[in-house]
Amino acid sequence: MYDLRSFLKSLENNSEHLVRVKKEVAPKFEATGVLQKLEEQRKYPAVLFEKVKDSDIPVVSNLFADRERIAMAFGTTGEDLNRVLREREANPLEPVMVEDAPVQEVVWTGDQVDLTKLPLFTHNEKDAGPYITAGMLVGKDPETGIRNVGIYRHMLQGKNQIGIHLAETGHGRLIFDKYMDRGEPEPVAITIGHHPLVYMGALSFVPYGVDEYTIMGGYMQEPLRLVKCKTVDLEVPADAEIVLEGMIYPGDTAMDGPFGEYTTVYGKVRENPFIRITAITMRKNPIYLDVFSGHIDHQLLGGTPRLSTIYRTVRAACPTVKDVYMPPSGCCRFTCYISIKKRHEGEAKNAIAAAIGADPFIKLCVVVDDDVDIFNDSAVLLALSTRLRPQGNVFVIPNAKTNALDPTCTNELLVTKIGIDATKPLEGWPETVNVPGAKDLDLSQYL
Ligand SMILES: Cc1cc2nc3c(=O)[nH]c(=O)nc-3n(C[C@H](O)[C@H](O)[C@H](O)COP(=O)(O)O)c2cc1C
Ligand SMILES: [Mn+2]
Incomplete structure (x- = not known):
């Protein structure tokens, strides 16, 4: 069974891939300061911040900052990662529904909903505020009922309000536009914290109409376990850490940005739609997952699949x-x-x-x-x-x-x-230098 904690466990005692910060850190700039400092030293471990100020929930970030670690999640090596990705993507699996879900051990609805209880990071200096960066958003095409999943970053705008930026290139935008054309609100659910293969599936570049939950199953080689949401008609991964449920109403907009993007520069301020959060569900002792936006964590996560x-x-x-x-x-x-x-x-x-x-x-x-x-x-x-x-x-x-x-x-x-x-011509090109026998030479015999 795949979840975030089992993957973290597999990295335990492997300091190249997972380090723990026991000292309390501020969610604004201090945690990401640690990540940037590591990056300057060309170190890219996942970092588990055990105590984040004003929250009881630990945070993992930088999980995707190393291609070799992404390969480990697939049980392979960096060298073979692309081949494994292609093979498993070609063998999608339908998800299965379950009744009892770890991610619904705790359910907050109505007035209990309070996003400020979650340890959201403020990542880079000019960011407009704290952002959720590891949220996998699921929505349904209102005509076909087919699901779509993608990562969309969300600015914290209030106790029960987050922004959403839907680029013209994404399927999330297509679905949103369909609801708005009908004048109907769009139900959405956002999954935070799961096994890296689930994230890879969310970022797979499959055509519109392919349910990314089936790709996640393909990547894991076992069906993804889903559970029905509490306040919207959608399904979310049962073994996730935290889920946000909500609605996007026609006409609801708010200023969103600037925000440090995968481009390494800030994206500009935009008037974007926002989501009214109707429920927060989570495990009893959840782990919050963050993506270090504007840095290699963000780039490799989006670029690999x-x-x-x-x-x-x-x-x-x-x-x-x-x-x-x-x-x-x-x-x-x-x-x-x-x-x-x-x-x-x-x-x-x-x-x-x-x-x-x-x-x-x-x-x-x-x-x-x-x-x-x-x-x-x-x-x-x-x-x-x-x-x-x-x-x-x-x-x-x-x-x-x-x-x-x-x-x-x-x-x-x-x-x-x-x-x-930049390929050489097929005919008439000089040969590349090489020392014969060097490939099979055992250096320990000489040094
Ligand atoms: C950390 C992260 C944050 C992202 N944030 C956004 C975003 O805010 N808006 C957006 O349109 N795409 C964003 N993307 C890119 C989409 O997730 C990606 O294009 C995905 O394939 C979209 O899936 P879909 O087209 O099936 O909806 C982000 C990607 C990553 C890795
Ligand atoms: Mn899609």
Whole structure:
């Protein structure tokens, strides 16, 4: 059975991946200060803050800040993560309903609802206030009844009120617009704290109409356990830590932002809808999960599961694609590296077109040969330095659609995209240096 605490347990006594802070920390800047300091030292453990000021609930953050740790959640290694993701995504499982749910051991409704009792962090200096950053929001298409899950960050706006920013690129926006067009309120529920595979499923880049709960089941290789909500007609993961239930009413808006985004800069203030919280349910001793917004925790969480959809689309254009990666140096969204075993000249360009078509966030797409390690920025830069012949191999798509948060985007949603074919020509290219026998040499015999 998968939940947040079982995963934390698996990391116990592994200080590279989990550290505990016993000293009390302030939820505003002090906890995230610890995370930024670790980041400056190039350390990316999950951090369990045992005591957060003014709350009885401990907080875990930075859970997704390391690709190797995400792979551990899948029971594999970083090297094999993309393959495992793709395989499991292709085998979704329907969730099952249960009656008794740990996440409903405690139920607050009506006047009991008080979000200020939760240890919400204020992350970065210019943030408008505390934000919920690890909430998986479920909604239902009002026409088909099909569920959709995604992560949407929420500004704390009152005891029972949080904001919501629904980007034009997300399915959450499509559902919201359908309710508003009908003039009806939208019921929603937000899950905070669960196993990393459940989060990966929420961020999987599956088409509209695919219920992300089935992808979570695929990732876990067992059905996700769901329970009915207390105040809205929706289902939430039974083994979660905390759930917020609520309604978005037509016309309800409030100012939201600025907020530090995955782009590493602040997103601007917007007039956004808000959610009226009708219930908070939780375990008896819940653990609150936070995502360190604007930092690698946020980037890897969002960027990792997208890679399987990009791969699948690129593979249709170029069957010999080896792998795809969106590195943290591109915020895990804007830059995409693709390695291929080139069979025909021009194939790399088809691969680029497919990747840019698959994911509107990609702005710079580089294709290299299969001997280049795309998980290593330096190796890709070496290929750009030694193999790229820019004439005819760099192309630009002016004014294509992107995500509004891209700091270079104009006119709300337009950005210029660049494709680079850095593969060597099939004929007449010099060989790469190599010392014969070095691969199998046992260094302990010599040093
Ligand atoms: C920590 C985190 C916070 C996010 N916050 C938002 C947000 O506030 N608004 C938004 O539109 N997308 C946000 N996203 C991106 C969406 O979760 C992502 O696009 C997801 O695939 C949407 O799923 P859906 O299209 O099925 O609704 C966030 C992602 C992460 C990892
Ligand atoms: Mn979706």
